[in-house]
Amino acid sequence: MKLKHTRREIKSIDLLPLINVVFLLILFVLVAGRPTTNHPNQIEVAQSSREAPYESAALSVWLKQDDKFYLTGDDPQSLGELIDYFAEKNTVGQGLVIELVADRRAHAKALLDFRQAMARAGVGEILIKTEFSGTATAATATNVGAK
């Protein structure tokens, strides 16, 4: 018996599912590869149990883990430069609030230096940006006497 050779017709491949899957994979990689930091420039913002509404300030200063201050970019700023910058922006005259985005791993010395420098420059209000870590633990509220 002679078999008839049938030639299969090549149907057009629907590319839509392929594209969708590729997009999904890209998004998966983006999510899985997201850096662990919760703030740009590798700043891990200090955590706080205080739930206060967050309002972005007109001027922000970043205190990174290396105990150096940054305005924008990667160039550290000295406290004198910061004071000059705020004077240029007329921060005191306009009553602008300065926000400090401090890395939780930075040291208190830098924080104190900043506080002191701002007080000398006449800056009254400083807001420290924090990450809400949930309500205060019952241990801190009720465990009176325990260290």
Added chain:
Amino acid sequence: MKLEATRRKPAFMGLTPLIDMIFLLLLFFLLGSDFVQFTQSQLAPSRGTGGAQSPSQPAIISLDEDGALQWNGLPSSKGQVIQLARQQVAQDAEQLFVVMPVGAANVQTVMHTMDLLAEAGASQITLERDVFDIDLADF
């Protein structure tokens, strides 16, 4: 001429692209949403820069590198600090609390101490390096 009504056969509706798009939208919103809730802690302005006037002397809370606390020079536990701060706030709602951390303490420890005071109802919390930096008008 009589026209014959043709009944259209419903075309098969592929659900796969729809589902894919839903997943894409879901992922878009998951990524676009911010899951971190930011808050703010305010440092009370010093007297010279418009700080509030309070009739009572400031309470000084010293903070060691390891988180150990002192209330006006006396070693105190966290619970004692909360209790003392509550007593002060009950007497004067504008009571000023000065946190004096050692330079080697990290920012997180400082924030935790400020949280303790805020938990006790303190609204005027500030940071100073040592007692000599505190405005004499506070005393």
